[in-house]
Amino acid sequence: MNDSSSECVFCKIVQGKVPSDIVYEDELVVAFWDARPQYPIHILIVPRRHIETFNDIDPEDRILSHMGQAIQKIALEMGVAKNGYRVLFNVNPGGGQVIFHLHCHLLAREAPPKA
Amino acid sequence: MSDCVFCNIIEGAIPAEKVYEDELVVAFHDAYPASPVHILIVPRRHVPTFNDIPEGDPILTHMGQVARKIAKDLGVAESGYRFFVNVNRGGGQVVFHLHAHIVAGNDFGTLLIKLAIGGAILWRRLARLARKK
Numbered sequence: 282m283n284d285s286s287s288e289c290v291f292c293k294i295v296q297g298k299v300p301s302d303i304v305y306e307d308e309l310v311v312a313f314w315d316a317r318p319q320y321p322i323h324i325l326i327v328p329r330r331h332i333e334t335f336n337d338i339d340p341e342d343r344i345l346s347h348m349g350q351a352i353q354k355i356a357l358e359m360g361v362a363k364n365g366y367r368v369l370f371n372v373n374p375g376g377g378q379v380i381f382h383l384h385c386h387l388l389a390r391e392a393p394p395k396a
Numbered sequence: 397m398s399d400c401v402f403c404n405i406i407e408g409a410i411p412a413e414k415v416y417e418d419e420l421v422v423a424f425h426d427a428y429p430a431s432p433v434h435i436l437i438v439p440r441r442h443v444p445t446f447n448d449i450p451e452g453d454p455i456l457t458h459m460g461q462v463a464r465k466i467a468k469d470l471g472v473a474e475s476g477y478r479f480f481v482n483v484n485r486g487g488g489q490v491v492f493h494l495h496a497h498i499v500a501g502n503d504f505g506t507l508l509i510k511l512a513i514g515g516a517i518l519w520r521r522l523a524r525l526a527r528k529k
Binding site for chain 2: 335336338340342343344345346348349350352353356361362363364365366367368369370371372373374375376377378388389390391
């Protein structure tokens with residue numbers, strides 16, 4: 282695993298050195314709005330620890346399940362859980378990965394109804 | 397017989413081109429592939445959607461491990477692939493038994509290679525035409 286955390290934009294967001302619109306955080310993950318959203322709802326869920334790609338998740342690591350739980354909560358809070366959303370990991374350049382710090386996209390077409 | 401097509405595939409009542417199975421999940425080629433590589437990873441236990449995964453359940457971690465293994469076996473781990481779960485109708489879910497898609501092969505790299513090969517063929521044809529004149 283590459284120790285490129287000082288150069289990594291997601292590490293900087295996690296550390297608060299680069300501003301972002303954070304919607305959820307806990308001891309393992311941080312979730313924030315994609316800076317260039319492709320969908321009305323476009324949230325990125327990022328583990329605090331720098332893991333380069335989906336391929337680099339340690340077999341013993343339960344980060345994926347933890348990210349899944351965070352996504353369930355965020356989808357509920359944003360009001361898209363029932364209508365639907367997509368949970369997407371792009372892996373390596375051929376899979377569309379641009380930033381090499383593991384992240385998951387939460388995508389939904391419908392904006393939450395205004396309260 | 398259950399109404400769920402994936403439960404039927406898991407039980408072997410409906411045929412599918414399986415690529416992997418263990419005590420927790422079954423993986424097979426999508427019957428309607430959207431890409432040259434399109435695999436579905438399905439937990440044996442009937443969970444309707446991603447929203448219904450109980451807290452503390454490690455199934456997603458396991459599905460991820462299986463996805464990495466399959467991507468490696470199919471030779472797309474390094475070039476790249478997408479791992480995604482569609483949740484409910486608005487998220488594109490059609491079969492209401494939790495499943496993850498592994499999709500690969502329609503990437504930009506492949507497009508570049510196709511363009512390069514196409515360009516080379518065209519170049520050769522043009523060169524041949526020029527020689528004839």
